[in-house]
Amino acid sequence: MAMSEIMQFKNYRVFETTLAGRTLKVETGKMAGLANGSCLVSYGETVILATATASAKPRDGIDFLPLSVDFDEKMYAVGRIPGGYTRREGRPSEKAILTSRVIDRPIRPLFPKDLRNDVAINLMVLSVDHDCSPEITAMIGTSIALSISDIPWNGPIAGVFMGLVDNELVVNPTSEQRKRSDLQLTVAGSHEKVVMIEAGANEVDDDTMFDAIMKAHEVIKTLCTFIDGIVSEVGKPKFEYPSCELDHDMFDEIFAFCEKDVMYAMDTDDKTVRDARMVPIQDAILAEFSEKYEGLEAMMPELVYKIQKKIVRRWLLVDKKRVDGRSMDTIRPLAAEVDLLPRVHGSGMFTRGQTQVLTVATLGIISDAQELDTIDEETSKRYMHHYNMPGFSTGEAKAVRSPGRREIGHGALAERSLLPVLPSVEEFPYAIRLVSEVISSNGSTSQASVCGSTLALMAAGVPIKAPVAGISCGLITAEDGSWDTMIDIQGVEDFYGDMDFKVAGTHKGITSIQMDLKIDGLTPEIIRSAFDKTRRGREYIIDEIITKCIPEPRAEVAENAPKMITMHIKTEKIREVIGKGGEVIQKITADTGAKIDIEEDGTIYIASVNRDGALAAKKMIDDICFEPEIGAIYTGKVTRIIPIGAFIEFAPGKEGMCHIKDLSYSFVEKVEDVVNEGDIVTVMYLGVDDKGRINLSVKASLPKPEGHEDRKPRSFDRGSDKKRGPRFPSRRGGDRNDEE
Numbered sequence: 001m002a003m004s005e006i007m008q009f010k011n012y013r014v015f016e017t018t019l020a021g022r023t024l025k026v027e028t029g030k031m032a033g034l035a036n037g038s039c040l041v042s043y044g045e046t047v048i049l050a051t052a053t054a055s056a057k058p059r060d061g062i063d064f065l066p067l068s069v070d071f072d073e074k075m076y077a078v079g080r081i082p083g084g085y086t087r088r089e090g091r092p093s094e095k096a097i098l099t100s101r102v103i104d105r106p107i108r109p110l111f112p113k114d115l116r117n118d119v120a121i122n123l124m125v126l127s128v129d130h131d132c133s134p135e136i137t138a139m140i141g142t143s144i145a146l147s148i149s150d151i152p153w154n155g156p157i158a159g160v161f162m163g164l165v166d167n168e169l170v171v172n173p174t175s176e177q178r179k180r181s182d183l184q185l186t187v188a189g190s191h192e193k194v195v196m197i198e199a200g201a202n203e204v205d206d207d208t209m210f211d212a213i214m215k216a217h218e219v220i221k222t223l224c225t226f227i228d229g230i231v232s233e234v235g236k237p238k239f240e241y242p243s244c245e246l247d248h249d250m251f252d253e254i255f256a257f258c259e260k261d262v263m264y265a266m267d268t269d270d271k272t273v274r275d276a277r278m279v280p281i282q283d284a285i286l287a288e289f290s291e292k293y294e295g296l297e298a299m300m301p302e303l304v305y306k307i308q309k310k311i312v313r314r315w316l317l318v319d320k321k322r323v324d325g326r327s328m329d330t331i332r333p334l335a336a337e338v339d340l341l342p343r344v345h346g347s348g349m350f351t352r353g354q355t356q357v358l359t360v361a362t363l364g365i366i367s368d369a370q371e372l373d374t375i376d377e378e379t380s381k382r383y384m385h386h387y388n389m390p391g392f393s394t395g396e397a398k399a400v401r402s403p404g405r406r407e408i409g410h411g412a413l414a415e416r417s418l419l420p421v422l423p424s425v426e427e428f429p430y431a432i433r434l435v436s437e438v439i440s441s442n443g444s445t446s447q448a449s450v451c452g453s454t455l456a457l458m459a460a461g462v463p464i465k466a467p468v469a470g471i472s473c474g475l476i477t478a479e480d481g482s483w484d485t486m487i488d489i490q491g492v493e494d495f496y497g498d499m500d501f502k503v504a505g506t507h508k509g510i511t512s513i514q515m516d517l518k519i520d521g522l523t524p525e526i527i528r529s530a531f532d533k534t535r536r537g538r539e540y541i542i543d544e545i546i547t548k549c550i551p552e553p554r555a556e557v558a559e560n561a562p563k564m565i566t567m568h569i570k571t572e573k574i575r576e577v578i579g580k581g582g583e584v585i586q587k588i589t590a591d592t593g594a595k596i597d598i599e600e601d602g603t604i605y606i607a608s609v610n611r612d613g614a615l616a617a618k619k620m621i622d623d624i625c626f627e628p629e630i631g632a633i634y635t636g637k638v639t640r641i642i643p644i645g646a647f648i649e650f651a652p653g654k655e656g657m658c659h660i661k662d663l664s665y666s667f668v669e670k671v672e673d674v675v676n677e678g679d680i681v682t683v684m685y686l687g688v689d690d691k692g693r694i695n696l697s698v699k700a701s702l703p704k705p706e707g708h709e710d711r712k713p714r715s716f717d718r719g720s721d722k723k724r725g726p727r728f729p730s731r732r733g734g735d736r737n738d739e740e
Contacts, residue, residue, distance in 0.1 A: 193521020
């Protein structure tokens with residue numbers, strides 16, 4: 001049998017640079033050779049296999065680029081076995097979906113507008129070093145894989161993560177630095193412009209945020225130069241593709257035919273009216289041109305899109321006119337309400353024009369926190385924000401489905417916006433879930449969710465640090481480089497404009513940013529303008545709408561919300577509170593109706609809709625953990641009598657014996673001469689002897705008679721080194737050991 005030839009990777013190349021003091025290594029020509037472009041990117045000990053693959057032919061019948069980006073988390077990358085029954089990776093985690101969206105946004109605008117070939121980006125996470133962000137590594141790998149491939153793409157781009165640690169801007173902070181950072185900012189850019197911004201922040205001011213973006217862009221420029229060097233050595237020529245652009249002559253002829261009618265149809269602030277007016281126009285176009293242009297009906301969606309886009313952009317650029325008649329700096333009519341639903345813990349509805357979002361707050365015990373099974377360091381979160389957008393919100397007749405990537409992304413954005421103002425678990429020991437239901441949609445529903453969520457939290461009695469409002473800024477650009485921004489964009493302006501720059505924050509500063517672009521990037525001047533307009537917009541919403549609806553958080557949680565009590569016990573007492581097989585804690589729960597969470601550090605959270613139930617559960621736990629003090633006086637009940645003394649329960653589950661000689665300062669013939677079963681007496685706790693027995697004294701708890709001399713009662717302490725003398729039977733015919 002012939003020996004196989006040893007594989008030689010003839011095209012294998014390695015490229016290295018330094019990013020934030022750590023080595024960034026790129027390997028090409030060794031793995032995934034059948035993809036259009038691939039590379040293995042290592043940053044520290046984080047390793048990502050990035051591949052870009054395109055179909056050979058365009059997809060028929062579509063008017064968009066069919067691009068998919070998948071951030072493929074592998075649990076072995078962090079040395080974990082996946083949870084669940086199958087013990088293998090299943091659907092992407094929320095974090096993986098959000099990372100895919102962050103990478104999709106900067107690369108999508110750089111593809112040719114008329115490309116219809118399927119393009120799939122796969123980012124396989126093979127190893128994770130938490131000091132070296134796998135998200136940033138994947139973004140850089142995506143840019144390299146596309147740049148060296150034969151897929152038409154106008155890159156490269158690169159990305160970095162920015163932190164604000166001790167008031168200092170840090171590029172790609174380590175895991176420990178991120179925990180202390182007041183800023184979590186991801187920036188992507190090209191040589192010339194910023195193409196994507198996504199941020200969460202602890203009320204960071206506009207100037208600091210702008211400086212962080214500019215500092216990130218300087219690093220990005222050096223990375224783009226590094227990628228250009230790789231492309232010059234191993235890059236492939238871009239393939240030719242059939243253009244799916246509409247015929248220009250056909251478009252010009254149809255536009256001239258319907259221009260005035262479309263202008264009339266678009267000139268309204270009511271989305272329903274606008275859509276209704278467009279129906280007869282489309283019928284007229286088909287009747288006039290179907291015979292002349294074959295397949296016109298299939299092209300109608302893209303044709304109508306381009307006709308409306310041309311009119312809207314001309315209004316904005318030339319006439320400074322908006323579809324609904326507003327000026328560029330005017331916000332749509334606003335409204336806010338709270339307490340719309342009777343049985344929920346908190347509710348708020350925010351309306352902006354035809355956009356309307358109802359947010360409902362639910363408070364739960366700490367164990368209701370979401371458990372996370374991802375490659376990330378975070379394993380749970382007590383605050384969850386979910387976003388739903390049913391078909392009726394846009395007037396579409398479609399069934400409700402599970403949340404898609406857009407819904408997950410918008411929920412995460414609202415969650416990030418409100419997280420900095422939420423109280424700590426020590427201040428407010430609840431798990432918090434918000435659900436934003438989009439009731440009506442005409443643009444900027446994610447930012448309406450932020451405003452509605454502030455209302456719901458305050459109505460629920462969550463002591464947030466400050467109200468948060470969110471608003472979006474749009475952009476329109478001309479071929480000559482001129483541009484203008486507009487506040488509070490509605491659906492058509494988002495659809496036909498060049499940017500959706502969403503900013504949420506308080507009076508003090510920004511809490512989140514998300515930027516979507518349809519052009520090749522933003523200049524610093526555009527970013528400054530967006531910051532200025534969104535800051536004035538959110539401050540107006542807070543002052544004139546939110547705080548006039550509900551000035552501050554309610555002093556108490558809702559009547560039917562769980563009432564929470566926090567207590568601490570010694571860790572060695574946890575076993576006693578839980579009991580064998582959980583029998584003790586289950587009995588407490590059954591008797592009081594309270595829900596109880598016990599942390600490893602001895603922190604206990606007790607929740608009950610009835611506060612009396614929570615207090616009762618606390619008392620039962622206090623009783624279990626009760627530790628008497630030597631010399632302290634307690635009241636107890638005589639439970640049984642033996643010849644040499646009486647057993648007294650001086651705390652629930654705590655029983656000790658008072659010897660006959662310690663019942664009284666006087667001589668006692670019989671125990672029954674002083675106490676009987678069921679009597680309530682005061683006793684002094686003397687301690688525990690070396691055999692673990694609790695000793696009590698009635699006599700020591702009473703005032704000493706005048707002139708009476710007696711030796712002090714003995715104190716006992718478990719584990720004492722002092723040896724006791726031999727015990728002798730008492731004159732009453734037995735000793736304590738006989739009874740015990």
